Amino acid sequence: MLDTATLERRLTNLEQVVFDLQHKFDSKPVSDNWLDRLIGSISDDAAFLEALEYGRAFRQSDKPIDEIGQ
Structure with missing residues (x-):
């Protein structure tokens, strides 16, 4: 089982990736x-x-x- 610190790091990383993808999608000219x-x-x-x-x-x-x- 993963410890809390590892889960927090993974969640923070996942949130950053989602943010980056949203920013990339939103900044694309339509x-x-x-x-x-x-x-x-x-x-x-x-x-x-x-x-x-x-x-x-x-x-x-x-x-x-x-x-x-x-």
């Missing part, structure tokens, strides 16, 4: 353009990459057979 707020927000997500692949496969399925592979 754009009126919805697209500026969205760009880059999901580009590293595995589900996003999977959706891109589904879109690519769907577009390829709509092409005539003689155009595929050119």
Whole structure:
């Protein structure tokens, strides 16, 4: 079990990290353009990459057979 001094240090550290994150979030400029707020927000997500692949496969399925592979 952790002693009181260790818990106090960890709690103080946690409070500081939360404060820093809030400050970082609050100081970020907010754009009126919805697209500026969205760009880059999901580009590293595995589900996003999977959706891109589904879109690519769907577009390829709509092409005539003689155009595929050119």
